Amino acid sequence: MATETSEHHKYYVPEPSPWPFMLTVSLFFMLGSGAFWLNGSTTVAPYFAALGLAMTLVMVFIWFRDVVNENLGGVYGHQEDMTYRWAMGWFIFSEVMFFGAFFGALFYTRMIALPWLNGEGEKFFTNLYLWPEFEGAWPSNGPGNVGGDFETVNAWHLPLLNTVLLLTSSVTVTWAHWGLKEDSRWKLCTGLAATVLLGAVFLYYQGLEYVEAYQHLGLTLGSGIYGSTFFLLTGFHGMHVTLGTLMLFIILLRCLKGHFSSHDHFGFEAVAWYWHFVDVVWLGLFIFVYIL
Template structure:
């Protein structure tokens, strides 16, 4: 019979409550900042917001430190690794459903709502009553209030960013392969390239937003097209930012000599997350930019 492994139970941790405090401050500060900005008032909203971000950063450093210490001391075992893999799998699944909801909203707007407004065979009165001049086509570059914009094409920065993320997924895979084969130089080099590509993607997405705002007139006031565009690309950019931070943390750990071919779940989880982000962008590129 196989030997029964003991399951490591960590001591009570202050980090969950500190993280909850930080998220609360961020929610309070962000909402207050938006209200003050809309009313053109000065206030403490931004101060509270940055304080919350600071608390979250402090929490992450502390929690990561504790986890790393537990791992390097050999407190984790195969049972705990299985739990980590299941937890990360469920987390990525929840992220899949998160984006599925937004893609669903885009699908509803394009395939159902636009056709209703256009007065299809079953909703002729909808067109006559709500928007008689409306022509059913996508993207909607005109709003009922008279706001006009231009659609963001797939060529240029979006296409370049797609190539960048595809290459980064390959370099991340080779970094993981290098770790599994004990090739530390390959691991360090490919991981560094992946981080650089992630940072380039974020920079180019920022440049794309500037172009959209200043030259195309594509803003959050541009109706359902502008809303869905920034909702999908913005949340994806947030996930790329998180993934890049995770990669940087893994890079620092690699430089400190952490991870072995048999014990590297933190790196594996980060690799899973980065590949997930890449797949989401491919879907987003086709649905938002091309179709």
């Protein structure tokens, strides 16, 4: 018995697993096919991209199933818990840097590149000889009207509605967290279900926004620098909302099965951290992409 107790105080190291490597292969397969698809290869690339997505979901499910079983088996202690907390913290930090790069590109385009192309400062001859009729106003479709005419998305329509949805979802996931700490399964599951629903509705309205942009506003990925930055920022954020909604749904299923307790629930906390991060990023998008 003493031997068993001492074993539990050791840092748990799992057996070698093939899932990280398989997940890397499936991600490469999905993203590579998606890149070909975006560049005009529409024969087999969409099917390969869908296959890569399916492989990725299967690998993630199997890998995280093993982690959940390890946790339920009682092999994790304080050190493992701190490892997961540090790992999630650094992961969110990497996401901050990820979106920071895109916001930086937006800032550079609007505050530095456009004035230069417009002939301000020492770049007067750039405008005079290369693009004499270019006006560096935002939003821009580039010199020579390369992106064609387009209209911007009305910030006070679907984007405002989506802002309200995400802010409300932050409240509901926090309410669910309070329920978990109080050992109230009803509050926990109700709050999580509401958060998942709000995330799904957000994605639905973002899809409608994209349809409106392409079909009625002439705003596409090819609409100059504004179109590319708009879809880059909002598209990557939508991908994160999709991932966050899926993770919340899985956590909801685990809560319905009785997983987690008031003193052991980092799996829930990690997803809640991620969701709050996604909400904060959206506020930045709403201000700097839609309003300003």
